[in-house]
Amino acid sequence: MPRRLRRRYIAVKVESNGEVKKEDLFYAIWNNILKLFGEYGASQTDLRLIEYNPEDNLAVIRCSHKSLPMVKASITCVTRIGRESAALHVQLVSGTLKSLKRKLSERIKKE
Amino acid sequence: MKFFIDLHLCPNLESQKETELMIRRSAELGYKAVGVPLPIKNHKDLAKKISKICDEAGLDFISRIDLEPSNAKELLRNLRFLRRKVEIISVKCMSKSVARQAAKDRRVDILFFSPLDVRKRFFDSAEAELASETNASLEIDMAPLLYLQGHRRIRLISKLREEVYIAKKHDVPIIISSGACELKLLRKPGDLASLGYLFGLDPNDAEKALSENPREIIERNRKKLSPNYVAPGIYVIRRGKDCPDG
Numbered sequence: 001m002p003r004r005l006r007r008r009y010i011a012v013k014v015e016s017n018g019e020v021k022k023e024d025l026f027y028a029i030w031n032n033i034l035k036l037f038g039e040y041g042a043s044q045t046d047l048r049l050i051e052y053n054p055e056d057n058l059a060v061i062r063c064s065h066k067s068l069p070m071v072k073a074s075i076t077c078v079t080r081i082g083r084e085s086a087a088l089h090v091q092l093v094s095g096t097l098k099s100l101k102r103k104l105s106e107r108i109k110k111e
Numbered sequence: 112m113k114f115f116i117d118l119h120l121c122p123n124l125e126s127q128k129e130t131e132l133m134i135r136r137s138a139e140l141g142y143k144a145v146g147v148p149l150p151i152k153n154h155k156d157l158a159k160k161i162s163k164i165c166d167e168a169g170l171d172f173i174s175r176i177d178l179e180p181s182n183a184k185e186l187l188r189n190l191r192f193l194r195r196k197v198e199i200i201s202v203k204c205m206s207k208s209v210a211r212q213a214a215k216d217r218r219v220d221i222l223f224f225s226p227l228d229v230r231k232r233f234f235d236s237a238e239a240e241l242a243s244e245t246n247a248s249l250e251i252d253m254a255p256l257l258y259l260q261g262h263r264r265i266r267l268i269s270k271l272r273e274e275v276y277i278a279k280k281h282d283v284p285i286i287i288s289s290g291a292c293e294l295k296l297l298r299k300p301g302d303l304a305s306l307g308y309l310f311g312l313d314p315n316d317a318e319k320a321l322s323e324n325p326r327e328i329i330e331r332n333r334k335k336l337s338p339n340y341v342a343p344g345i346y347v348i349r350r351g352k353d354c355p356d357g
Contacts, residue, residue: 015295035260036309069314072305076298079257085295089140090302 006065009100014057016086022052024082032074115300116325118146119288135168140299144171175199183212190218214241226255229266234274239281252290271310287320
C-alpha cells in the first residue's frame with residue numbers, strides 16, 4: 001500500500017443550455033463512470049468535485065492518478081446534466097490544486 | 112501545437128447557419144482542418160460555400176465524399192466518376208463484397224462501417240490485410256459512443272476493441288473523427304483521444320489518429336490532385352520557360 005495516494009486535478013469547462021447545479025454535475029460524471037467501468041472501476045477513481053464556479057462554468061475535479069484515463073473518458077461521454085443536454089471539455093490536468101490554478105490563470109491571461 | 116484534423120464533421124448542409132456554427136465551434140475547440148462529407152450531386156458548389164466558411168473560421172477545408180454503394184459494381188462506377196474530383200473518398204461498407212472491393216482498391220482512402228449495426232462491421236483480418244496493401248485507413252467515429260446507451264454501446268466498444276487490435280496487427284492506419292451532426296457532440300481533440308482508452312488505443316496512437324494519419328492522406332491526395340502529378344512517382348517539376356534549353 002503506497003504511503004500517499006497520487007492524485008490528479010482536472011479543470012473542466014461545462015457547456016449547457018440551462019443552469020447547472022453542483023450535485024447534478026457530479027452525478028452526471030459519476031453515472032458515466034458507473035456505466036462505462038462499473039462499480040469496481042468507480043471504486044478506483046476516488047472522485048471528488050472540489051469546486052464549481054457557475055459564473056465561469058468551470059469545475060475542478062479530483063481523482064486518483066491511476067484512474068485518470070477512465071475519468072477523462074467518462075467526462076467526455078457526458079451528454080446530459082440534469083434534464084439539459086450538455087457537454088464537458090477537459091481544460092487542464094495537474095498534480096496539485098495550486099499548480100492547476102496557476103496554469104489556469106496563466107491561460108486566462110494569454111487569452 | 113499539433114495539427115488536429117476532424118475528418119468527419121457532419122453538419123446539416125441544408126442549413127447554412129448550423130454549418131457555420133459547427134465549423135466555427137470546431138475551430139474554437141482546437142482543430143486546424145475539417146473534412147465535411149459532400150453529396151455526390153452539386154458537390155462543387157457546396158465545396159465552394161463550405162470552403163469560404165472555413166476560411167473565415169481559419170480552418171483548412173477538406174472536401175470529402177462518403178460513398179454507400181449497394182454492390183461492388185456501383186462502387187467501381189462511383190470511384191471512376193469521383194476520384195479526381197474530391198480530396199478524400201470514404202466508403203461506408205454495408206456488405207462484405209463492398210468492404211472487400213473497397214479495401215483492395217487504391218482509390219479508396221477510408222473504410223467506414225456502420226456504428227449502429229455491429230453485425231455489419233466487416234473489418235476482420237482478411238479485410239485488414241487487403242487494406243494494409245492499399246494504404247486504406249479505418250475510420251472510427253466517436254459520436255456514437257456519446258449518444259448510444261446500454262448494450263448497443265457495449266457491443267460497439269467491444270467490436271471497436273477487436274478492430275483496433277486487428278488494425279494494429281496489420282499496420283492499418285486508424286483515423287479518429289468526431290462524426291458529429293450537432294454542436295453538443297463536438298469535443299476537443301484531446302477529449303476524443305481520451306475515448307480511445309475505451310477500446311485499447313493508447314494516448315500516443317489516439318493522438319496520431321487525430322493528426323498524423325489524416326494529414327498523411329490529405330497530403331498524398333493533394334499531391335495527386337495537383338496539375339503537376341503525372342503518375343505514381345512522376346511529377347512535373349518545371350514547365351515552359353522554366354525548363355533549361357536542351
